[in-house]
Amino acid sequence: AQSVTQLGSHVSVSEGALVLLRCNYSSSVPPYLFWYVQYPNQGLQLLLKYTTGATLVKGINGFEAEFKKSETSFHLTKPSAHMSDAAEYFCAVRSGGYNKLIFGAGTRLAVHP
Amino acid sequence: DADVTQTPRNRITKTGKRIMLECSQTKGHDRMYWYRQDPGLGLQLIYYSFDVKDINKGEISDGYSVSRQAQAKFSLSLESAIPNQTALYFCATSDSPGVGQGSDTQYFGPGTRLTVL
Numbered sequence: 749a750q751s752v753t754q755l756g757s758h759v760s761v762s763e764g765a766l767v768l769l770r771c772n773y774s775s776s777v778p779p780y781l782f783w784y785v786q787y788p789n790q791g792l793q794l795l796l797k798y799t800t801g802a803t804l805v806k807g808i809n810g811f812e813a814e815f816k817k818s819e820t821s822f823h824l825t826k827p828s829a830h831m832s833d834a835a836e837y838f839c840a841v842r843s844g845g846y847n848k849l850i851f852g853a854g855t856r857l858a859v860h861p
Numbered sequence: 862d863a864d865v866t867q868t869p870r871n872r873i874t875k876t877g878k879r880i881m882l883e884c885s886q887t888k889g890h891d892r893m894y895w896y897r898q899d900p901g902l903g904l905q906l907i908y909y910s911f912d913v914k915d916i917n918k919g920e921i922s923d924g925y926s927v928s929r930q931a932q933a934k935f936s937l938s939l940e941s942a943i944p945n946q947t948a949l950y951f952c953a954t955s956d957s958p959g960v961g962q963g964s965d966t967q968y969f970g971p972g973t974r975l976t977v978l
Contacts, residue, residue: 792951793967
């Protein structure tokens with residue numbers, strides 16, 4: 749069965765600092781991996797996804813993630829945090845062939861001046 | 862206009878009441894999903910539907926039922942609400958596999974905040 753673990757329920761960074769949000773997964777089949785962002789009082793928006801091909805995936809708002817099969821990881825990074833990046837971030841893995849998503853518990857990112 | 866809409870956006874109800882949450886989409890997607898979000902638990906799948914005649918239970922379907930009235934509409938019902946069903950509920954949609962490159966992506970509505978007293 750697939751599962752997702754996000755290390756750190758809360759991460760705080762200074763504006764302009766590197767953002768690193770960690771995600772590890774388990775999957776018995778080649779995974780499809782996703783990062784979603786949830787801004788306050790809003791639904792989830794897709795940031796980026798890995799399906800096949802290039803292991804470094806670029807998404808919206810300057811975020812990127814690298815699929816590392818040997819480490820079963822899909823960490824999310826952004827070189828320079830902006831105040832508008834403050835939100836909750838969810839990593840997810842597609843379960844089986846039916847497009848069901850298994851979500852991690854989420855990481856709340858705070859950005860301070 | 863939003864592609865995935867949910868009504869109501871907020872609802873407060875009492876234990877034992879029957880509640881219906883509604884979801885509509887204009888994306889033309891066949892697949893629709895209902896999730897609940899609890900702090901520290903992420904999102905958990907309640908039910909999903911691959912078309913009007915195909916409805917499936919998710920991880921936490923007990924206490925819930927659904928109805929797919931049309932391709933564009935998917936409703937979630939709590940037959941007899943209880944306090945531990947207090948949560949944020951999201952509807953999502955996706956294309957069927959093979960329909961364009963975006964078929965793996967789920968698109969979420971804005972959520973319904975439900976409080977059961």
